[in-house]
Amino acid sequence: MTIADRQNEIVEEFEMFxxxxxxxEYLIELGKTLPLIDEKYKTEDNLIKGCQSQVxxxxxxxxxKVIFTADSDAILTKGLIALMIRVLSDESPDxxxxxxxxxxxxxxxxxxxxxxxxxxLLSMIKQMKYYAIALQSR
Amino acid sequence: MITTSQLGLDIQKIRARFPILNQKVNGQDLVxxxxxxxxxxxxxxxxxxxxxxxxxxxxxxxxxxxxxxVATDAYELSREKVRKHLNAAHTHEVIFTRGTTESINxxxxxxxxxxxxxxxxxxxxxxxxHSNIVPWQMxxxxxxxxxxxxxxxxxxxxxxxxxxxxxxxKTKLLSFCHVSNALGTINPAKELIQMAxxxxxxxMVDGAQATPHLTVDVQALxxxxxxxxxxxxxxxxxxxxxxxxxxxxNLLPPYQGGGEMIKSVSFEKTTYAELPHKFEAGTPSIAxxxxxxxxxxxxxxxxxxxxxxxENALLGYAHxxxxxxxxxxxxxxxxxxASVVSFLLGDHHPFDVGMILDKLGIAVxxxxxxxxxxxxxxEIPGTVRASFSVYNTxxxxxxxxxxxxxxxxxxx
Numbered sequence: 001m002t003i004a005d006r007q008n009e010i011v012e013e014f015e016m017f018x019x020x021x022x023x024x025e026y027l028i029e030l031g032k033t034l035p036l037i038d039e040k041y042k043t044e045d046n047l048i049k050g051c052q053s054q055v056x057x058x059x060x061x062x063x064x065k066v067i068f069t070a071d072s073d074a075i076l077t078k079g080l081i082a083l084m085i086r087v088l089s090d091e092s093p094d095x096x097x098x099x100x101x102x103x104x105x106x107x108x109x110x111x112x113x114x115x116x117x118x119x120x121l122l123s124m125i126k127q128m129k130y131y132a133i134a135l136q137s138r
Numbered sequence: 139m140i141t142t143s144q145l146g147l148d149i150q151k152i153r154a155r156f157p158i159l160n161q162k163v164n165g166q167d168l169v170x171x172x173x174x175x176x177x178x179x180x181x182x183x184x185x186x187x188x189x190x191x192x193x194x195x196x197x198x199x200x201x202x203x204x205x206x207x208v209a210t211d212a213y214e215l216s217r218e219k220v221r222k223h224l225n226a227a228h229t230h231e232v233i234f235t236r237g238t239t240e241s242i243n244x245x246x247x248x249x250x251x252x253x254x255x256x257x258x259x260x261x262x263x264x265x266x267x268h269s270n271i272v273p274w275q276m277x278x279x280x281x282x283x284x285x286x287x288x289x290x291x292x293x294x295x296x297x298x299x300x301x302x303x304x305x306x307x308k309t310k311l312l313s314f315c316h317v318s319n320a321l322g323t324i325n326p327a328k329e330l331i332q333m334a335x336x337x338x339x340x341x342m343v344d345g346a347q348a349t350p351h352l353t354v355d356v357q358a359l360x361x362x363x364x365x366x367x368x369x370x371x372x373x374x375x376x377x378x379x380x381x382x383x384x385x386x387x388n389l390l391p392p393y394q395g396g397g398e399m400i401k402s403v404s405f406e407k408t409t410y411a412e413l414p415h416k417f418e419a420g421t422p423s424i425a426x427x428x429x430x431x432x433x434x435x436x437x438x439x440x441x442x443x444x445x446x447x448x449e450n451a452l453l454g455y456a457h458x459x460x461x462x463x464x465x466x467x468x469x470x471x472x473x474x475x476a477s478v479v480s481f482l483l484g485d486h487h488p489f490d491v492g493m494i495l496d497k498l499g500i501a502v503x504x505x506x507x508x509x510x511x512x513x514x515x516x517e518i519p520g521t522v523r524a525s526f527s528v529y530n531t532x533x534x535x536x537x538x539x540x541x542x543x544x545x546x547x548x549x550x
Contacts, residue, residue, distance in 0.1 A: 020164070020497045025548060052489040052505050054519070073519060074487035075549060 007103040014107035027079030034082040059131035093136035166499030174525035186429040216431030230413040237378035241365030246273035248390035256282030294321035294470040309339040316348035320507040321470025322478030373433030377426040394419040449477035477526040
């Protein structure tokens with residue numbers, strides 16, 4: 001499955017929900033499936049600075065594919081990062097770096113893309129792409 | 139639903155004067171409980187800005203022409219309204235700034251120009267907003283002075299006995315919040331000012347959270363400097379006040395250079411204007427200054443005591459209802475509190491709580507409230523904060539409680 005395929009799959013899943021309650025409850029469930037970052041990587045360097053909740057993100061490579069792990073102290077944030085990881089993890093660095101993440105708009109979570117939300121979703125995506133670019137140039 | 143406060147304020151009538159409140163957010167009636175961050179504006183304030191631009195807009199203190207004079211009169215009338223509202227001795231002791239933050243920076247910057255030196259001490263408290271910490275840290279870095287902090291207890295009250303030890307003959311200035319934005323604590327301002335004056339220190343009071351709720355009398359307090367922001371007292375953003383005693387404002391060098399603040403300029407020597415213009419370089423926020431006067435009129439029309447009584451009733455009711463949650467943790471349980479309730483619900487992160495409340499149309503503040511040292515003391519990432527203004531209702535408190543029940547149901 002390509003990045004676009006996985007995005008379409010998520011868009012379809014979110015279409016099942018009639019309102020925000022369903023979407024948020026699903027996000028909370030997704031948060032529980034997040035591939036957790038190893039405690040040793042929960043360092044200041046791996047912390048994505050957002051005003052509201054803390055997010056730790058780590059990237060590794062396996063067979064030239066980037067594998068992301070993460071954690072957050074807020075469950076909705078965990079759900080969001082779980083979605084991002086599902087879309088971008090296990091892909092080649094160049095595909096991650098050039099991925100269009102506009103699908104977030106289509107799943108009724110547009111509010112999280114606003115920089116004023118300060119929940120760090122934009123920073124998360126940016127950081128994931130930075131990791132990919134860094135690994136790419138290695 | 140209770141719509142009228144015990145003191146006879148008709149809250150529904152007051153609400154009708156706030157156009158912004160009559161709207162849906164995410165399909166729900168807006169419940170605005172983020173008043174400590176910025177409160178809403180009555181129609182009179184909005185119209186004052188509109189009327190200013192439609193009828194008298196021009197630059198102040200400069201032109202001999204009609205509009206300039208009318209604009210100057212309107213702007214200066216606001217200054218006088220602020221003076222009266224704070225019971226300052228002189229109108230020229232009222233300086234227009236961009237807000238509390240700039241007012242504090244103005245004083246800190248002035249003291250850095252030769253009035254504070256190495257070995258001096260600046261004292262703040264453990265419950266300050268970052269804007270009443272960082273300017274003093276910068277001053278200390280610049281001058282070699284030492285920053286000292288009056289601690290607070292677990293209820294969010296200052297340790298006055300320790301304050302007596304910390305304030306000493308080396309203390310140049312004490313700066314503290316009259317009311318804490320994160321905890322709601324009303325500090326014993328008069329007592330603290332007396333303690334600082336007893337050792338010969340000046341006192342700056344951050345009144346950003348006090349002016350919306352309390353009657354402030356700078357002469358009765360004997361404050362040397364008192365700062366507040368217009369946007370927290372039903373006025374526009376971008377304007378605020380620094381009150382300072384005449385002799386201290388005369389002692390303080392200018393903050394910024396430019397037009398308006400000068401008496402005469404030559405390439406050899408510039409002499410500065412008299413108070414208050416010495417601190418008001420450049421064209422000020424005239425429309426906002428004029429509208430601030432309307433905001434003060436609004437508060438005085440309702441009466442500060444009536445506003446406080448209604449807000450206190452809301453605060454009491456909110457506490458009573460929030461206590462019914464088995465896993466509620468209040469952050470800030472001072473005996474003397476203004477209309478702020480900060481709390482945590484179980485282990486739920488404030489961000490999660492705030493996001494779900496937002497979906498229900500309820501605006502609260504979540505996070506560290508620009509008071510990271512407070513959050514560090516309580517060892518928490520932040521809080522959920524509901525804060526009330528005069529237009530809030532008991533029904534809105536009920537909606538907050540119902541919203542929190544939904545939060546519990548969703549987050550488990």
